[in-house]
Amino acid sequence: MKKLMMTATAAVLALSAGTASAADKTLTISVYAFAQDAFKEIVYDPFEEICDCDIVVETGNSVERLAKMEANKQSPVVDMAVMSMADALSAARADLIADIDYAKLSNYDKLYDIAKDPNGDGKSVGYTFYATSIAYRSDKVSIDSWEDLFSDELAGRVAFPNVTTNQGPPSLYMLGKAMGNDNYDLKAPIDAVAEHRDDFVTFYVRSSQLAQLMQQEEIWAAPIGRFAWGRFTDMGFPIAWATPKEGQTGGLNVMVMTKDSGNKDLATQFMDFWLSTDVQTKLAEALVDSPANKEVVVSDAVANNLTYGAETADNLHLLPSDVLLDNRDMWLEQWNEKVGQ
Structure with missing residues (x-):
């Protein structure tokens, strides 16, 4: 009987560990509602295969999503979010977002200068403009x-x-x-x-x-x-x-990481994937986002429908x-x- 109880206890512990591991491999993101079919095909599904994780997507306008982050400040339900540059500063002022370790973003140096730490506080990175x-x-x-x-x-x-x-x-x-x-x-x-x-x-x-x-x-x-x-x-x-x-x-849209979400490493990996030349090229070709990655090359027909190129990026007067x-x-x-x- 004692041996049976020990076996049962071990099984419960193993199940708990497995549940915790699964939870650690779930990334919850907060994004704009548009073009979600394209994002699923180009960004979410491929990343899930790479990380062996699940992505949970929450959508809504900026006001709604910022309000939810504020309401859950003590126990965050979102790991990573995309928003306007100004909304990112608003979130930073409310102490809702974490510092980003840019050294862990292998694609950071590929970005146009306007996308690198756009608010100068180390808490956001531009992904489209x-x-x-x-x-x-x-x-x-x-x-x-x-x-x-x-x-x-x-x-x-x-x-x-x-x-x-x-x-x-x-x-x-x-x-x-x-x-x-x-x-x-x-x-x-x-x-x-x-x-x-x-x-x-x-x-x-x-x-x-x-x-x-x-x-x-x-x-x-x-x-x-x-x-x-x-x-x-x-x-x-x-x-x-x-x-x-x-x-x-x-305007410039940025990525941020929620403070104290406990999933910083996975969020960083996901952000880096999104900023990669391959993903940014596919999003541009699908006319979803203008690329912040300066290595992206597209046809004239695609470029005509986007904000594209170093000359344009260098000469935008952003408030x-x-x-x-x-x-x-x-x-x-x-x-x-x-x-x-």
């Missing part, structure tokens, strides 16, 4: 500057992003640069937009609105993110992407994360007071 410029009817107007949005030719034919959108503050900043004022308070460009308010068809909140307005020929120009460019290329009339003399703006976080309320107050809804 996008440019923001002006899409316009090249058979109707010519655009060489952000200030051309105020031209007589475009009066009543232009849309501009609302200040509450991701494209709003960066577009206002570039408009200010064109006017000779690149202050982060955005007062000068907001005043200019207010002065020309009646010349704008709409202050849009979704890029899908623009595609419809352009198709119906109600607008001839609008600032957009490059990720939306594909919607404008098959309309039956010439649409061009402006390269204004002041440059282009844009710093602290500027975005610390000035949002002030910008919104100015906008509501002077431009309205």
Whole structure:
């Protein structure tokens, strides 16, 4: 009987150890909801085979996912997350994310400089970025500057992003640069937009609105993110992407690791896999993400639908994360007071 009890105890211990091992080999990630079929095929499934682990995917918008991380701060339920550069700084300020050991990322040196520790706090790494410029009817107007949005030719034919959108503050900043004022308070460009308010068809909140307005020929120009460019290329009339003399703006999405999740090594391995030349190339070719890995080479047809290449990466005027976080309320107050809804 004693021998039987010892055997049973050993079996229970073995089962417990096996359960703990299985738990250690589960990586829970928090990501944007789009293109999940492509991510499963290109990123998740291949990594599961490499690591002999399971990936649990949680999706949602940034606000929802950050709120969940905050609610579970004492007992994290997510190991790794992707989010905007500014949201990563917000998470860092709330002490939700851990330092990243960049030396353990074999693909780190392959990244464009803007993707390397973008917030300067050692807690994030960029995996994709996008440019923001002006899409316009090249058979109707010519655009060489952000200030051309105020031209007589475009009066009543232009849309501009609302200040509450991701494209709003960066577009206002570039408009200010064109006017000779690149202050982060955005007062000068907001005043200019207010002065020309009646010349704008709409202050849009979704890029899908623009595609419809352009198709119906109600607008001839609008600032957009490059990720939306594909919607404008098959309309039956010439649409061009402006390269204004002041440059282009844009955004950067980053990877972070949740603080105290207990799965740092596996999360680091997964991040490194995602940043590899092979994975970044496949995601680019599937038109899912613009590559942050500078070794990625794609065809001209693919590149035309992405934010691509060293020259583009080196010349993006990105608003710093602290500027975005610390000035949002002030910008919104100015906008509501002077431009309205």
